[in-house]
Amino acid sequence: MEYGVALPTMVRGVRGRDLLEWARRAEAAGFADLAVLDRLVYGNDEPLVTLAAAAAATERIRLTTGILIAPYRSSAALVAKQAASVHHLSGGRLTLGVAAGARPDDYAAAGAEFGDRGRRLDAMLAEMRKVWAGCEIGPEPPGGDPEVLVGGRAPAALRRVAAHGDGYFAAAGPPHTFAERAADVRRRWRESGRRGKPRMVAQAYYALGPDADAAVREHLGDYYSFAGRLAEMMIKGAPTGPARLRDTARAFAEAGCDELVLVPCASGPEQLDLLAEALGEAA
Numbered sequence: 001m002e003y004g005v006a007l008p009t010m011v012r013g014v015r016g017r018d019l020l021e022w023a024r025r026a027e028a029a030g031f032a033d034l035a036v037l038d039r040l041v042y043g044n045d046e047p048l049v050t051l052a053a054a055a056a057a058t059e060r061i062r063l064t065t066g067i068l069i070a071p072y073r074s075s076a077a078l079v080a081k082q083a084a085s086v087h088h089l090s091g092g093r094l095t096l097g098v099a100a101g102a103r104p105d106d107y108a109a110a111g112a113e114f115g116d117r118g119r120r121l122d123a124m125l126a127e128m129r130k131v132w133a134g135c136e137i138g139p140e141p142p143g144g145d146p147e148v149l150v151g152g153r154a155p156a157a158l159r160r161v162a163a164h165g166d167g168y169f170a171a172a173g174p175p176h177t178f179a180e181r182a183a184d185v186r187r188r189w190r191e192s193g194r195r196g197k198p199r200m201v202a203q204a205y206y207a208l209g210p211d212a213d214a215a216v217r218e219h220l221g222d223y224y225s226f227a228g229r230l231a232e233m234m235i236k237g238a239p240t241g242p243a244r245l246r247d248t249a250r251a252f253a254e255a256g257c258d259e260l261v262l263v264p265c266a267s268g269p270e271q272l273d274l275l276a277e278a279l280g281e282a283a
Helices: 018-027 046-056 076-089 106-109 117-132 156-162 175-191 212-223 229-235 240-256 270-279
Strands: 001-007 031-036 062-069 094-099 147-151 168-170 197-205 261-264
Touching: 001 062, 001 270, 018 031, 018 046, 018 270, 031 046, 031 261, 046 062, 062 147, 062 168, 062 197, 062 212, 076 094, 076 117, 076 197, 094 168, 117 147, 147 156, 147 197, 156 175, 168 175, 175 197, 175 240, 197 212, 197 229, 197 240, 197 270, 212 229, 240 261, 240 270, 261 270
Parallel strands: 001 031, 001 261, 031 062, 062 094, 094 147, 147 168, 168 197, 197 261
Antiparallel strands: none
């Protein structure tokens, strides 16, 4: 199983230069992937813009939207061009993770219809494939289209993986839930006649160091403030020590995860060092 790390774009107060330092240090530490999350009504940087900046600061590490909430964006052709541009500028390193999202306020702010988001995402994914194949709306993706991972929890989202994706990007949650959804995705993949296997990516929040518990409670309590009991579940599920983090990683590996993306609840660069040290003992 590979390990990726998310940029701390959702952590309040993070500075732009800190994000670029994270990108450089994540690559130097040997992480396979650098991911960014997406919200509109929040203080984070826009994902594809952030990955374009990260592409300029790195050379090898994969760059992933984990995930991009595509349906509140105005145009599939524009998203396809933006993604192709990041893919081109990075030398073919973009993985485009997409999902429908679950926040009505994001859609309201964008002037988009929340109730129609699933159907719109299906249509956007089909159109984006056509854009990349035609290359009239460039640039031409180097080495082929960006890899597309589809996220979401609903049956329609799991069906969407086989219909439009190259794999599944699971929302944060316990390993046993990931295992159940991954099995469902694989079944739908086989039944649809797709060849090979879908790539399975999971994510888990974490913080390490002496202030880890406080960082997790502050960040996830804020980020999931809309979600009631889910916020407390996320807080309890986030590892805050090396041993528990290694146990979490092993559980995801046993659940059939191809890559685990660790999402920091604190923005200090020491979080990368502590994470690399903890995962180095997980094998």
